[in-house]
Structures are given as C-alpha cells and as structure tokens.
Amino acid sequence: MTTSFSAPASPTANIGVVGLAVMGSNLARNLARHGNTVALYNRTAQRTRDLVAEHGDEGAFVPAETVADFAASLQRPRTAIIMVKAGAPTDAVIDELVEVFEPGDIIVDGGNAQFTDTIRREAAVREHGIHFVGAGISGGEEGALNGPSIMPGGSDESYATLGPILASIAAVVDGEPCVTHVGTDGAGHFVKMVHNGIEYADMQLIGESYDLLRRGAGLTPAEIADVFAQWNTTELDSYLVEITAEVLRQVDAATGRPLVDVITDQAGMKGTGTWTVQNALDLAVPVTGIAEAVFARGLSGRTAQREAAQARFTEGQPTGELGVTDRDAFIEAVRLALFASKIVAYAQGFDEITAGAEKYGWQIDLGEIARIWRGGCIIRARFLGTITEAYAADEPPVSLITAPYFAAALDATHAAWRQVVAHATLGGIPVPAFASSLAYFDGLRSPRLPAALIQGQRDFFGAHTYGRIDRPGAFHTLWSGDRSEVEA
Ligand code: 6PG
Numbered sequence: 001m002t003t004s005f006s007a008p009a010s011p012t013a014n015i016g017v018v019g020l021a022v023m024g025s026n027l028a029r030n031l032a033r034h035g036n037t038v039a040l041y042n043r044t045a046q047r048t049r050d051l052v053a054e055h056g057d058e059g060a061f062v063p064a065e066t067v068a069d070f071a072a073s074l075q076r077p078r079t080a081i082i083m084v085k086a087g088a089p090t091d092a093v094i095d096e097l098v099e100v101f102e103p104g105d106i107i108v109d110g111g112n113a114q115f116t117d118t119i120r121r122e123a124a125v126r127e128h129g130i131h132f133v134g135a136g137i138s139g140g141e142e143g144a145l146n147g148p149s150i151m152p153g154g155s156d157e158s159y160a161t162l163g164p165i166l167a168s169i170a171a172v173v174d175g176e177p178c179v180t181h182v183g184t185d186g187a188g189h190f191v192k193m194v195h196n197g198i199e200y201a202d203m204q205l206i207g208e209s210y211d212l213l214r215r216g217a218g219l220t221p222a223e224i225a226d227v228f229a230q231w232n233t234t235e236l237d238s239y240l241v242e243i244t245a246e247v248l249r250q251v252d253a254a255t256g257r258p259l260v261d262v263i264t265d266q267a268g269m270k271g272t273g274t275w276t277v278q279n280a281l282d283l284a285v286p287v288t289g290i291a292e293a294v295f296a297r298g299l300s301g302r303t304a305q306r307e308a309a310q311a312r313f314t315e316g317q318p319t320g321e322l323g324v325t326d327r328d329a330f331i332e333a334v335r336l337a338l339f340a341s342k343i344v345a346y347a348q349g350f351d352e353i354t355a356g357a358e359k360y361g362w363q364i365d366l367g368e369i370a371r372i373w374r375g376g377c378i379i380r381a382r383f384l385g386t387i388t389e390a391y392a393a394d395e396p397p398v399s400l401i402t403a404p405y406f407a408a409a410l411d412a413t414h415a416a417w418r419q420v421v422a423h424a425t426l427g428g429i430p431v432p433a434f435a436s437s438l439a440y441f442d443g444l445r446s447p448r449l450p451a452a453l454i455q456g457q458r459d460f461f462g463a464h465t466y467g468r469i470d471r472p473g474a475f476h477t478l479w480s481g482d483r484s485e486v487e488a
Contacts (some may be wrong), residue, residue: 005048005063013039013062013073015165016080018093020047024083025055026144027110027137030385032059034168039063039080039107041070041400071100077161078105081135086111093130094121098252105128106158110137112272115186115193118153122185131158134185136406138377139171147171149377150179151195151369170377179371183362189368190356194349197276199289199378200269201345202240204293206431209246212420215318217330221258225249230336234410236342266488267297284354287348288440289341292432317425330423333387336416343409346387346438347400360443369389401441405454410441463481 016039017028026044028051032038037060042048043311055061066068071078080100080343082093090109097107107120107125109132118134125132137144150166152159159181168485172178181187191264206228225248232241250259273294280287299306324330350366357364370387374380390396390403397403401410421438424431443449456477458464465474465488474488 005045005065005069011073011075011078011343012060013037014075014079015039016041016070016074018042018067018070018080018082018097018222019084020051021083022037022141023110023137023144023266024081025051026141027081027083027148028061029055030145030147030169031165032061033068034425035059036165036168037038037062038055039070039073041067045139066390068100071097071210076102076104077131078102079108079161079165080106081110081162083110086117087373091121091130094125098125098128098130101128101130104131106131106133106154106162108133108152108154108162109189110135112136112192112196112270113189115153115189118186118189120324124156129157129243132185133162134157134189134260134297135166136182138192138195138379140378143376147376148376149372149380151188151191152179152181152373153182153185153190155184156181171380173371173375176371178210178375178377180365180368180372182363182369183357186360187357187362187364190360190362191353191364193275193279195373195377195379196272197280197293197352198285198345198349199240200273200293200456201290201299201348201433202238202379204296205341205345206240207242207296207336208424208434209334210428211429212334212424213230213331214425216424217324217327218284219327221248221260227331231338232337233340235383235431236335236381239378240381260430264299266303269294269297272299274446276293276349280348280352280357283352283359285348285352285355286440286443288435288436289345289348289360292436296430316428320427323423323427323482332417333420336413337420339432340413340417340441341437342383342408343401344440345433347406348440350387350400366396367393385437401444414438414441428434 014035015031017042020042022042028038028040040048040051040061040063045065050428052063062073064073082090082171084090084093090111090113094107097385107130113134122132131154133152136151137148139148147170150170152162153164163181165180167177170179171431182191210224212361213224225245228241228245248260252259254263255262277287277291277294353366353369367388370384374384387400390400390405391430400406417438421431421435455466457468459476460479463476465476470474475485477483477485
C-alpha cells in the first residue's frame with residue numbers, strides 16, 4: 001500500500017506517538033484500545049501504513065506523513081510520546097517537534113534515556129515554552145501493549161494533561177494504575193534507571209540460586225523449574241521468578257537438551273544497570289548487590305580470561321554434591337538467601353533514589369514508587385506492596401532493612417543466608433550478589449567498622465584528620481613528631 005495520508009482538516013487526536021518500532025507501535029495500539037485518538041508519525045512512512053493496515057481496527061488512529069501534519073492532527077495542548085532509540089535519535093525528533101509545536105504543548109520521551117540527558121532536554125525545550133517529560137516505561141513489548149508501569153517526570157502542569165492519558169494504558173493493580181508523577185525534569189528517568197539496576201540484581205540473585213541448585217545440589221533444569229514455580233507461591237512471588245521457571249523448563253528443539261544448556265553463557269546489557277552503579281558512585285550510595293550484578297555480567301563476557309583460568313585451575317570444580325545431605329533443607333536455605341538478598345537489593349535501590357532526590361531537588365514519594373512497580377514492570381513482585389506499607393508508616397524507615405516486616409524477614413533468614421554463602425564459597429560456586437548483599441547487611445549492623453582504622457591511616461600518610469567519638473571537631477596526630485594530637 002503506497003497511498004499517502006491526507007493532511008488533517010481539524011485536530012482530532014489527544015495524543016501522538018513518534019517512532020513506530022515494536023515498543024512505539026504497541027504503545028500506540030494500547031492508547032487507541034483505551035479510547036484515545038492517536039496521531040502517528042514515523043520517519044519511514046511505510047511503518048505507519050503497516051500499523052494502520054494491520055491494527056487500524058483496534059481504535060482511532062490518525063496517521064501522518066510529515067511532522068507538520070502530525071502536529072496539525074493534535075488537539076491542544078499537543079502531547080506526543082517519542083519512542084525512538086535513546087541518544088542522538090531522540091534529540092533529532094525533539095528538534096523536529098519543537099519546530100512545529102507551540103508554547104504549552106508537551107513532548108514526552110518514553111525511551112530509556114539517561115536522566116542527565118532528560119534534565120538537559122527539559123531545560124532546552126522549556127526555553128520554547130514547551131513542556132518536556134522524561135517517562136520511564138517498563139514492561140517490554142508485552143507491557144507496552146497490555147499495560148506497562150510508567151514513571152513520568154516533568155512539570156506538574158504537563159502531568160495534569162498527561163497523567164490521565166498514561167493512567168488509561170498503565171497496568172492496574174488493586175484498581176490503581178501503575179503510574180505516578182515521580183518528580184520534576186529527570187526524576188522519572190532516574191527512577192526507571194534504578195528500577196533497571198534492581199532488575200539486574202534480581203536476575204543475578206536468581207542466577208546464583210539456579211547455579212547453587214544445579215552445580216551445588218545436582219538438580220536438573222526441569223527440577224529447578226519446579227523449585228522456582230513453587231517459590232513463586234511464596235514471598236518471592238514475582239514476574240522474574242515466574243519466567244525463570246519457564247526458561248528452565250524449555251527444551252531445545254534442535255538438540256533435545258535443556259535450552260539453558262545451549263545458550264552461550266555471556267550476559268548482554270544495554271547499559272542501564274551500569275548507569276545505576278555509576279550514579280550510585282557519584283552519590284556515594286553503596287549499591288553493592290546491584291554493582292555485583294553488573295560486574296557479574298561483565299565477568300561472563302571476559303572470554304579470554306575465563307578460558308585461561310579454566311585451563312589453569314581444573315582442580316576442585318563443584319561436583320554437584322557440595323556436602324548437601326538434606327536436599328529439601330538446602331533448597332529452602334537458598335530460597336531464604338534469595339529473599340534476604342532481594343530485600344537488600346531493594347533497600348539499596350531505594351537508598352539511591354533517596355540520595356538522587358536530595359541531590360537533584362526532587363520530591364519523590366518512595367511508597368508511590370513501590371506501588372507503581374507492583375504491576376506492569378519487569379521487577380513486579382508481591383512484596384512491593386509491603387514496601388509501600390513500610391514507607392507509609394508514621395516514621396518511614398531510613399533503610400528498608402529496618403522496616404518491621406523486612407527486619408523480621410532478615411531475622412528469620414540470615415542464618416540460612418550465611419550457610420548458603422559459606423557453602424558456596426567452600427564449594428567454589430561464585431555467589432557475588434548473595435555474598436556482597438550479606439556483607440552490606442553485616443556492614444550496616446556492625447557497631448564498629450574498620451573505617452576508624454582507615455581514618456587513622458589517612459591521617460598518618462596525608463594529615464587528612466579524623467573525628468573523635470568523644471568530642472566534636474577534626475583532629476590530627478603528629479605522626480612524624482611526638483605523636484601528640486592537635487586539633488585541626
Ligand atoms: C523494562 C526493561 C527494559 C530492558 C532494559 C534492560 O523495564 O522493561 O528494563 O527497559 O529490558 O533495556 O536491558 P539490558 O539487560 O539489555 O540492559
């Protein structure tokens with residue numbers, strides 16, 4: 001079909017989508033299915049034609065061949081969601097839209113943008129009197145079509161128009177749409193970035209659990225699939241645990257082997273987990289479990305180093321025994337270790353959001369963030385409802401690990417967690433995320449940390465000074481003199 005779309009006589013669309021690859025076209029279809037009239041624009045018009053030809057009967061679409069026609073088809077304030085590749089392609093579309101939009105109109109970036117880019121773009125677009133909203137959208141292709149979790153930033157004024165439109169397409173849990181106005185400018189993309197960091201941690205922790213059950217306890221992938229399916233009926237109930245069972249049950253048609261055994265063991269990444277860790281480093285927030293998850297993906301891809309180490313260190317590979325005498329007890333211990341480590345991953349992620357909000361001046365309601373993550377997104381999980389409750393308390397916790405429900409859960413799990421980490425370490429199974437999460441927990445709860453010694457060392461070699469526990473001020477010991485102490 002090569003017919004051109006005619007220029008619209010009058011603006012009829014209440015929302016537009018620019019960029020009609022799978023995510024964009026699924027989002028446009030979701031919008032149309034929920035009663036919105038959706039203007040469509042794609043750089044290559046054929047894609048727009050295909051969408052209308054294949055799905056035109058799902059709702060009201062107004063296809064446009066030019067960005068000018070696209071703008072003309074939108075009611076005011078014109079509101080358009082950009083669904084193109086993050087980076088330069090997003091900037092190019094913003095520039096095009098700014099040309100044809102007017103003050104009061106709203107440009108939404110629904111991609112996985114760096115939040116610092118969103119802050120920059122918001123300021124630049126605001127110069128034209130146009131609102132710019134960075135909106136994190138989670139849930140992949142399926143979520144975009146059937147209900148994602150949406151994390152929009154931007155101004156209050158833009159949210160007044162945009163909020164109801166996003167609420168019409170978001171996932172719904174307990175009657176509430178999984179969308180909230182996260183905060184101004186880059187707040188939405190910041191929270192989406194942390195969501196992805198937690199996603200990486202969650203996936204790594206599940207991976208370590210699988211490895212322990214496989215190489216540690218000798219279970220087959222099909223047996224482990226059953227274990228995960230059972231775990232999904234417990235506190236661990238979540239999308240990622242659910243799909244883990246599905247992936248482990250899959251048999252490769254070509255070889256008849258479990259699919260997981262024929263997939264190359266190098267994890268890819270597009271970089272959002274790395275951003276989470278980079279920003280955590282800038283904010284000095286210890287997101288250790290998330291960082292280990294990113295590094296574990298990195299390690300999996302160090303092929304030359306892995307080959308060299310495998311060739312050199314052949315002794316003592318895990319045998320599938322790992323001293324496990326009671327299989328069921330071991331499986332339960334791994335489940336508890338997974339639960340405990342997962343609590344830490346969320347505690348770290350929420351700590352980063354708190355620190356980011358402070359640095360960038362955002363008012364972020366942490367309970368609301370947990371609420372909108374209950375459905376639609378990749379980390380959706382039963383226990384997010386409990387996180388919302390924790391932050392709704394009269395005195396919200398400074399760390400999730402001390403909120404009553406999670407503190408009790410850690411009381412009940414940490415003995416098993418230690419056993420699992422010790423077993424894994426002695427047996428040669430790498431559990432970086434389990435172990436670093438446990439170290440984080442023990443670090444926070446230690447009455448004294450060796451940081452005091454580090455301060456002493458810093459003072460020794462660099463006169464960096466230290467504080468004292470018994471009085472305020474900064475002090476220095478005259479290390480190369482008589483070793484008396486002076487106030488700095
Ligand atoms: C989501 C996902 C989605 C995507 C990420 C992670 O929330 O829907 O997080 O954004 O899967 O890009 O991908 P990588 O693992 O490739 O970084």
